[in-house]
Amino acid sequence: MTDMPPFAWSVEALHADHRQALRIETMIYDSETAHQRLQVFENPRFGRIMTLDGVVQVTEGDEFIYHEMMAHVPIFAHGAARRVLIIGGGDGGMAREALRHTEVEKVTMVEIDAGVVEFSKKYLANISAGAFEDPRLELVIADGAAFVAETTDVFDVIIVDSTDPIGPGEVLFTDTFYGRAKRCLSEGGILVTQNGVPFMQGEELTHTMRAFRTLFRDATCYLATIPTYAGGPMAMGWGSDGTSRAASIEELDERFRAAGFETRYYSPEVHHAAFALPGYVRKLLS
Structure with missing residues (x-):
């Protein structure tokens, strides 16, 4: 579990003309292979969030x-x-x-x-x-x-x-x-x-x-x-x-x-x- 510097963000770039950014309060898990990057982090509003290559898969909040x-x-x-x-x-x-x-x-x-x-x-x-x-x-x-x-x-x-x-x-x-x-x-x-x-x-x-x-x-x-x-x-x-x-x-x-x-x-x-x-x-x- 890693505390992140102020204003660290996970930026989702799933769509060519649109970006979504979610603040990373604490990084819980971060693993990158040759194929993909899997992260779980804490966000003040959404709780734990899991992303795959930066794309939100699930959040505790919604x-x-x-x-x-x-x-x-x-x-x-x-x-x-x-x-x-x-x-x-x-x-x-x-x-x-x-x-x-x-x-x-x-x-x-x-x-x-x-x-x-x-x-x-x-x-x-x-x-x-x-x-x-x-x-x-x-x-x-x-x-x-x-x-x-x-x-x-x-x-x-x-x-x-x-x-x-x-x-x-x-x-x-x-x-x-x-x-x-x-x-x-x-x-x-x-x-x-x-x-x-x-x-x-x-x-x-x-x-x-x-x-x-x-x-x-x-x-x-x-x-x-x-x-x-x-x-x-x-x-x-x-x-x-x-x-x-x-x-x-x-x-x-x-x-x-x-x-x-x-x-x-x-x-x-x-x-x-x-x-x-x-x-x-x-x-x-x-």
Whole structure:
């Protein structure tokens, strides 16, 4: 653990015309290999932050928004999800939120790198919050694309908690992967995907929606605003052959009350409103 000089900053340069800077109060971990640089540092506003090559992956301060919206929107919309598949999610935050649903009988989490899980347990334990010890969680160390191609299991909800489509995460944004993931869905099942910030990464969303429209009767996205994913609201892709997106606020509220836990961002009203898309996002979908 290293105290940093005054005004040391981590500068994210993911986008060609935009920069984001986060102050480093204390460097917790800093390792650079021939392929990438992984850092964990303390920030006064966001707590512990993990970056990969300077790009924010997760922060203790705002991770709840991403994880709640990726997990609770499909699970509450489905209304009877028993088996959930998470592709990626090595920090354990997505599993944490999915496992809050007591009616979920099993969560299968497929993470390509066991080291990510162990690293997160050590340096970001507040994010998983004990999820890795839940007996309903099955942790599979494998390539997510290979898993959906080979498994015979079916799932009510599949959550693709991937990095951006660069390097190892790129395969999780292909038409082939989406088609194989659909094969693993139960009748009326839901696939949700991380699709970046559409104002900055519009082509990513357009590509995914092009694939979803050929695969699913109901293909769209919904939005959530996550402060450290800069450039506007983040898009989560939604694909299903069922009618679960038509659940009313009243139905969602009944399910939410029955679940018996509190959330910091998600609510039935936010769930419903998240599918109301501004014009520039609707244009990217079409």
